[in-house]
Amino acid sequence: MPISADSLFGLEGKRAFVAGGGQGIGRSCALMLARAGCDVAVLDLEPARAEAVAEEIAALGRRGIVVVGDALDRTDAARVVGEAVEQLGGLDACANIIGLASWQSFLELEEETWNRDLLGNLTHHVFIAQPAARIMVEQGTGGAIGMVASVSGLFAAPNHGAYGAAKAGIYGLVKTLGEELAPHRIRVNAIAPGSVRTPRIIAMQESGEAPTQQLDLDKMAECDDVGAAMLFLCSDLARKVTGQTLVVDGGVTTSFPFRTS
Numbered sequence: 001m002p003i004s005a006d007s008l009f010g011l012e013g014k015r016a017f018v019a020g021g022g023q024g025i026g027r028s029c030a031l032m033l034a035r036a037g038c039d040v041a042v043l044d045l046e047p048a049r050a051e052a053v054a055e056e057i058a059a060l061g062r063r064g065i066v067v068v069g070d071a072l073d074r075t076d077a078a079r080v081v082g083e084a085v086e087q088l089g090g091l092d093a094c095a096n097i098i099g100l101a102s103w104q105s106f107l108e109l110e111e112e113t114w115n116r117d118l119l120g121n122l123t124h125h126v127f128i129a130q131p132a133a134r135i136m137v138e139q140g141t142g143g144a145i146g147m148v149a150s151v152s153g154l155f156a157a158p159n160h161g162a163y164g165a166a167k168a169g170i171y172g173l174v175k176t177l178g179e180e181l182a183p184h185r186i187r188v189n190a191i192a193p194g195s196v197r198t199p200r201i202i203a204m205q206e207s208g209e210a211p212t213q214q215l216d217l218d219k220m221a222e223c224d225d226v227g228a229a230m231l232f233l234c235s236d237l238a239r240k241v242t243g244q245t246l247v248v249d250g251g252v253t254t255s256f257p258f259r260t261s
Contacts (some may be wrong), residue, residue: 016030021050028223031053041067045070092141100117101160103160149245151249153168171192
């Protein structure tokens with residue numbers, strides 16, 4: 001059936017849950033989904049951040065719901081998904097934007113850093129996606145699940161290896177889930193941003209936590225660039241897209257590495 005112009009995204013009246021929706025890319029995703037017609041539950045560790053975004057969603061004429069909890073804890077992740085669904089009345093789209101980053105050379109890499117980066121960039125996607133998918137299966141109406149990978153998982157990530165390995169895992173995870181959940185009409189995809197002008201990245205540069213050459217603010221994408229990609233993957237425009245990772249890096253990773261001029 002052709003997509004009509006007046007329902008281009010197919011999201012009018014749908015219910016979305018955005019983990020990490022209180023700032024940065026998550027905020028952009030939440031507002032993009034609201035503009036496309038979704039009621040949105042915003043999860044954040046900080047109540048004030050979630051409340052501020054929920055107010056912006058309400059100003060757009062949609063319901064903005066505040067959910068507070070820790071997605072890095074499996075029990076709490078299941079709780080917040082359930083709480084969001086109870087308030088929304090169901091679930092059609094789930095976007096998880098949560099991530100963290102550590103900078104440490106391989107020779108100095110500590111087990112604590114490795115475990116933290118895997119939990120904060122890969123494992124919690126399972127904590128959120130599993131209860132969300134179960135709800136969508138029970139509803140029987142399909143849905144979309146979106147995750148965030150990184151170009152650091154596509155290529156080498158010097159001094160950033162734990163993060164890169166975790167993000168690389170998302171590439172495989174969405175392929176597997178895309179196939180397993182396809183019989184239930186649930187699509188699973190990811191976006192892989194390059195450098196994005198988020199509050200966390202800017203703070204990392206200002207503090208000197210990350211190498212400056214890897215954080216060129218003049219070449220960074222804006223949060224809305226990534227939010228728009230997630231909106232696409234959650235919408236009917238991507239109704240035949242699943243198991244894929246969409247790179248959003250301004251073409252940086254298309255460059256031939258041995259160019260001489």
